[in-house]
Amino acid sequence: MAFEIPKIKYTGKIREVQLGTGAKAVRIGGANCYPFHRFEGDMPNVPRVAFEVWDSSPEEWQQWAIEPYGDVLSDPVAWARKCVDTYGAEMIVLQLRSADPNGENKGVEEVVEVVKKVADAIDVPLLVWGTANDEKDGELLRRVAEACEGRNVAVGPVSDKNYKQIGAMAIGYSQVVMASSPIDVNLAKQLNILLGNLGVNEEKVVIDPTTGGLGYGLEYTYSVMERDRMAALTQEDAKLQFPIICNLAPEVWKTRETRLTKDEDPKLGDEKRRSILMEAVTAMTLLVAGADIVVMRHPDSVSLVRDMIGELCA
Amino acid sequence: MALTGIQILKLLPKTNCGECKFPTCLAFAMALAAGKTELDLCPHVSADAKAQLSDASAPPIRQVSIGVDDYGVKIGGETVLFRHEKTFFNKPGIAVLITDAMDDGEVERRLTALEHFQYERVGVTMKPEMAAIKFTGNKDRFMGLVKSALVRPCAVILMCGEAPVMKEALDIVRDKKPLIYGATPDNYEAFGALAKDYGVPLAVVGRGFDEVAALTEKLTAMGLKDLVIDTSTREVRGAFTDQVAIRRAALITKFKPLGFPTITFPCEMTDDPMKETLIASLFVAKYAGIIVLSDLTGETLFPLLLQRLNIYTDPQRPMTTKEGIYPINNPDDNSPVLVTCNFSLTYFIVSGEIENSRVPSWLCIMDTEGLSVMTAWAAGKFVGDLVGSFIKKSGVEEKVKHRSLIIPGYAAAILGDLEEELQGWKIMIGPREAAHLPAYLKTWNS
Numbered sequence: 001m002a003f004e005i006p007k008i009k010y011t012g013k014i015r016e017v018q019l020g021t022g023a024k025a026v027r028i029g030g031a032n033c034y035p036f037h038r039f040e041g042d043m044p045n046v047p048r049v050a051f052e053v054w055d056s057s058p059e060e061w062q063q064w065a066i067e068p069y070g071d072v073l074s075d076p077v078a079w080a081r082k083c084v085d086t087y088g089a090e091m092i093v094l095q096l097r098s099a100d101p102n103g104e105n106k107g108v109e110e111v112v113e114v115v116k117k118v119a120d121a122i123d124v125p126l127l128v129w130g131t132a133n134d135e136k137d138g139e140l141l142r143r144v145a146e147a148c149e150g151r152n153v154a155v156g157p158v159s160d161k162n163y164k165q166i167g168a169m170a171i172g173y174s175q176v177v178m179a180s181s182p183i184d185v186n187l188a189k190q191l192n193i194l195l196g197n198l199g200v201n202e203e204k205v206v207i208d209p210t211t212g213g214l215g216y217g218l219e220y221t222y223s224v225m226e227r228d229r230m231a232a233l234t235q236e237d238a239k240l241q242f243p244i245i246c247n248l249a250p251e252v253w254k255t256r257e258t259r260l261t262k263d264e265d266p267k268l269g270d271e272k273r274r275s276i277l278m279e280a281v282t283a284m285t286l287l288v289a290g291a292d293i294v295v296m297r298h299p300d301s302v303s304l305v306r307d308m309i310g311e312l313c314a
Numbered sequence: 315m316a317l318t319g320i321q322i323l324k325l326l327p328k329t330n331c332g333e334c335k336f337p338t339c340l341a342f343a344m345a346l347a348a349g350k351t352e353l354d355l356c357p358h359v360s361a362d363a364k365a366q367l368s369d370a371s372a373p374p375i376r377q378v379s380i381g382v383d384d385y386g387v388k389i390g391g392e393t394v395l396f397r398h399e400k401t402f403f404n405k406p407g408i409a410v411l412i413t414d415a416m417d418d419g420e421v422e423r424r425l426t427a428l429e430h431f432q433y434e435r436v437g438v439t440m441k442p443e444m445a446a447i448k449f450t451g452n453k454d455r456f457m458g459l460v461k462s463a464l465v466r467p468c469a470v471i472l473m474c475g476e477a478p479v480m481k482e483a484l485d486i487v488r489d490k491k492p493l494i495y496g497a498t499p500d501n502y503e504a505f506g507a508l509a510k511d512y513g514v515p516l517a518v519v520g521r522g523f524d525e526v527a528a529l530t531e532k533l534t535a536m537g538l539k540d541l542v543i544d545t546s547t548r549e550v551r552g553a554f555t556d557q558v559a560i561r562r563a564a565l566i567t568k569f570k571p572l573g574f575p576t577i578t579f580p581c582e583m584t585d586d587p588m589k590e591t592l593i594a595s596l597f598v599a600k601y602a603g604i605i606v607l608s609d610l611t612g613e614t615l616f617p618l619l620l621q622r623l624n625i626y627t628d629p630q631r632p633m634t635t636k637e638g639i640y641p642i643n644n645p646d647d648n649s650p651v652l653v654t655c656n657f658s659l660t661y662f663i664v665s666g667e668i669e670n671s672r673v674p675s676w677l678c679i680m681d682t683e684g685l686s687v688m689t690a691w692a693a694g695k696f697v698g699d700l701v702g703s704f705i706k707k708s709g710v711e712e713k714v715k716h717r718s719l720i721i722p723g724y725a726a727a728i729l730g731d732l733e734e735e736l737q738g739w740k741i742m743i744g745p746r747e748a749a750h751l752p753a754y755l756k757t758w759n760s
Contacts, residue, residue, distance in 0.1 A: 003563065003571075003572070006566040006567045006569075039555050102753055212659075214621055216663060217659045218621070219397075220659075259670075262612075268612045268616050269612025270611075273613040274616060277591050277614060280588070280591075281617045281620075284592050285595060285599055285624075289599075304588055308592050308596070311551055314549075
């Protein structure tokens with residue numbers, strides 16, 4: 001007997017969001033089916049990988065994470081260029097580590113200068129990731145939104161504590177916001193409602209569900225994203241119909257299992273290949289759950305993930 | 315159409331004889347309704363009731379056991395499409411391929427790897443469980459491999475399309491209850507007979523799910539129940555689609571011919587071991603029953619086992635870490651003492667950050683029934699008097715000379731009560747986020 005795949009009845013669709021401007025602008029979202037379920041729907045825009053760039057020289061990176069970048073790590077502009085020119089980055093996430101009040105705590109203007117320089121140096125979309133300190137980000141990201149006028153950048157993480165400050169400037173300068181909530185469907189929805197009430201255009205919102213790395217809470221992010229997608233696509237929950245970004249690189253690369261060498265723990269195998277796979281497996285898992293953008297570090301992990309996206313969207 | 319527990323109860327003898335190992339007929343009926351047990355366990359049910367119940371009572375996806383005792387692997391038996399809807403029950407078995415074309419050294423390395431690559435995490439041992447032994451034409455060597463696998467601590471999959479060779483192999487290894495792979499449209503009668511005679515599970519190999527479904531119907535008609543299915547799709551997109559289709563067919567349309575666990579072969583889908591790991595991770599998330607890998611190395615296996623642990627963690631029950639004092643970075647009697655809850659994720663993140671700080675420290679983990687700091691505090695399980703009495707009886711007072719205790723920033727509210735409970739101790743409020751621990755610890759002074 002001929003067998004038909006039981007189809008899910010989708011009633012909703014993820015909104016399309018454009019990042020950047022001009023020829024290298026990228027559109028994400030737009031799917032009307034579960035991730036890679038193309039036998040029953042469309043994914044007009046394939047999921048993308050964004051390369052992370054730090055605004056200050058990372059001090060605690062593994063040798064094998066430093067390797068692909070070498071001396072550009074102390075120069076965010078050269079670093080971003082290298083990602084685009086050498087590794088074919090389609091978008092850059094600039095992580096504003098130097099602004100963290102629990103770290104270097106650089107002043108807003110000093111940090112914004114670097115953001116502007118990086119924005120000027122690349123033609124691919126720029127996403128600017130703050131410190132996750134509500135107060136500091138409130139100041140910092142609103143200035144970023146202003147300073148990057150006309151570039152259609154994304155700024156975040158935007159929380160329920162600072163959405164007014166950042167949201168207002170994002171509206172004013174027509175930037176995208178990355179709405180961040182702590183691994184919870186209802187809180188994600190609530191923040192999106194607040195942003196809507198504030199007047200943020202629905203084509204200008206991306207969800208950050210808060211990302212746990214492999215072995216460190218990945219399953220929580222995974223299931224929250226599946227629930228987000230289920231609500232958005234099958235329960236007509238308009239306030240969850242936004243693309244999702246997962247800032248996974250810092251989560252994966254700070255773990256013990258990406259730091260231990262083979263000499264320290266022979267059973268864990270070659271440290272470089274293991275770390276690359278820990279990053280790639282985290283990304284793959286989140287893509288299956290519904291990520292539209294995965295933020296990654298190592299060019300080899302990126303290649304593996306792009307290859308898989310290509311096969312799944314073939 | 316699924317029946318409710320009460321509807322099923324009406325068809326049972328209602329004698330509460332307990333021979334099904336359930337205390338009452340009602341308990342048995344509820345378990346049947348949940349697809350967690352089988353009607354065959356009731357010796358007194360009438361033939362008429364059996365007929366009525368058999369359709370409704372069988373789990374939508376058959377649970378199949380491969381191997382015996384400690385090395386048994388249970389697959390299938392799943393009841394949901396998404397883990398958040400309930401949980402996934404049986405994690406996919408991970409197998410390593412061994413063929414009769416490999417030399418002795420290679421075979422030995424692979425069998426040893428199966429035992430060697432075991433990792434402890436949250437009180438669970440993560441490990442690959444199965445050897446897939448494949449016949450490629452050299453019968454004597456194949457039998458030799460089967461013999462060496464017999465004494466190893468693993469479950470076995472025998473891969474061979476020739477019934478007489480398979481029979482010989484089964485004579486050697488039948489007590490291990492191997493999965494035999496597999497029945498095709500050409501040989502299914504002989505393989506079905508073998509599986510029946512030897513009481514072993516059988517893999518069904520067709521081109522696409524139509525052919526597989528046709529085969530499982532024939533084999534089911536022969537009286538076979540323990541089937542595992544392979545649609546033979548070896549490209550990523552198609553294989554992913556097949557996995558989704560099979561799971562949905564079983565759960566949504568209750569299409570019995572596809573109500574079986576699947577076997578997948580990332581080892582036949584790429585030559586790159588890194589890519590193979592990613593393909594395998596896709597199958598962990600989406601529905602494989604068995605995943606056969608080309609080789610086992612620490613760097614490719616560990617990330618996969620960790621992902622499998624994550625995806626198959628029961629979302630209804632938080633993972634916990636054992637209560638106790640954990641030394642990190644070789645602490646001494648001057649090192650800082652920190653206390654937090656026993657939610658595993660908290661433990662991993664906090665201990666990881668302490669490790670990153672390189673500051674020698676004592677981390678006291680208190681049993682909060684797997685609740686995180688804020689939830690435990692709100693539930694009255696991480697409050698001043700409880701934390702205080704835990705610290706007193708923990709024995710940490712013998713580990714350090716100072717009397718300073720760092721509590722999580724999110725539990726700052728317990729400060730007063732804790733000071734009262736822990737006379738002579740100085741209570742310090744640590745950062746709210748674990749990520750800020752390294753900076754905090756580097757400037758810590760008792």
